[in-house]
Amino acid sequence: KQEVTQIPAALSVPEGENLVLNCSFTDSAIYNLQWFRQDPGKGLTSLLLIQSSQREQTSGRLNASLDKSSGRSTLYIAASQPGDSATYLCAPLNAGKSTFGDGTTLTVKP
Amino acid sequence: NAGVMQNPRHLVRRRGQEARLRCSPMKGHSHVYWYRQLPEEGLKFMVYLQKENIIDESGMPKERFSAEFPKEGPSILRIQQVVRGDSAAYFCASSPVGSATGELFFGEGSRLTVL
Numbered sequence: 001k002q003e004v005t006q007i008p009a010a011l012s013v014p015e016g017e018n019l020v021l022n023c024s025f026t027d028s029a030i031y032n033l034q035w036f037r038q039d040p041g042k043g044l045t046s047l048l049l050i051q052s053s054q055r056e057q058t059s060g061r062l063n064a065s066l067d068k069s070s071g072r073s074t075l076y077i078a079a080s081q082p083g084d085s086a087t088y089l090c091a092p093l094n095a096g097k098s099t100f101g102d103g104t105t106l107t108v109k110p
Numbered sequence: 111n112a113g114v115m116q117n118p119r120h121l122v123r124r125r126g127q128e129a130r131l132r133c134s135p136m137k138g139h140s141h142v143y144w145y146r147q148l149p150e151e152g153l154k155f156m157v158y159l160q161k162e163n164i165i166d167e168s169g170m171p172k173e174r175f176s177a178e179f180p181k182e183g184p185s186i187l188r189i190q191q192v193v194r195g196d197s198a199a200y201f202c203a204s205s206p207v208g209s210a211t212g213e214l215f216f217g218e219g220s221r222l223t224v225l
Contacts, residue, residue: 093212
């Protein structure tokens with residue numbers, strides 16, 4: 001059974017800081033890993049998909065890495081902005097049922 | 111290409127009534143997943159369906175909950191005789207047929223309130 005842990009559970013930073021969100025998972029037999037953001041009362045928006053053959057993936061100020069063998073992924077956010085405030089979720093993807101972490105709630109203060 | 115469409119976005123039911131939530135996957139997607147998010151909790155897997163087949167329902171409560179994905183039309187999550195503890199956001203995701211990536215695309219969710 002896949003278990004996903006995200007650390008920290010909550011994070012508050014001043015605008016402009018670089019930050020790292022951590023995701024660990026117990027079952028490394030995954031296809032890929034996907035990072036999402038969720039705004040309050042909203043659905044999930046896909047941020048990045050890292051395929052299992054890749055080590056990292058970048059989109060704008062976001063960079064995600066994947067170490068499948070150790071069961072870890074990190075999401076790096078550069079030069080954080082107040083608009084980045086949201087809950088960030090990681091999901092190691094299997095063929096069917098995928099388990100989500102409980103997320104890291106990020107607050108970026110102006 | 112429209113995204114995953116869920117309706118209704120908000121649904122209010124009294125205890126004992128039935129709730130039906132609908133999900134139309136993205137065009138070309140034949141894999142549908144339902145997740146539930148209880149207030150202040152994480153996203154929990156409920157069921158995985160392909161057209162006319164339930165593939166994995168290990169996350170579905172044993173009673174009152176059912177799901178289907180017919181050959182034509184949207185996927186339906188049905189909750190019979192709702193109780194207050196069913197109040198939650200229900201999210202649907204879809205993925206493409208034959209995709210090796212497993213990438214998930216989510217709808218905006220249906221928020222059920224049971225009075």
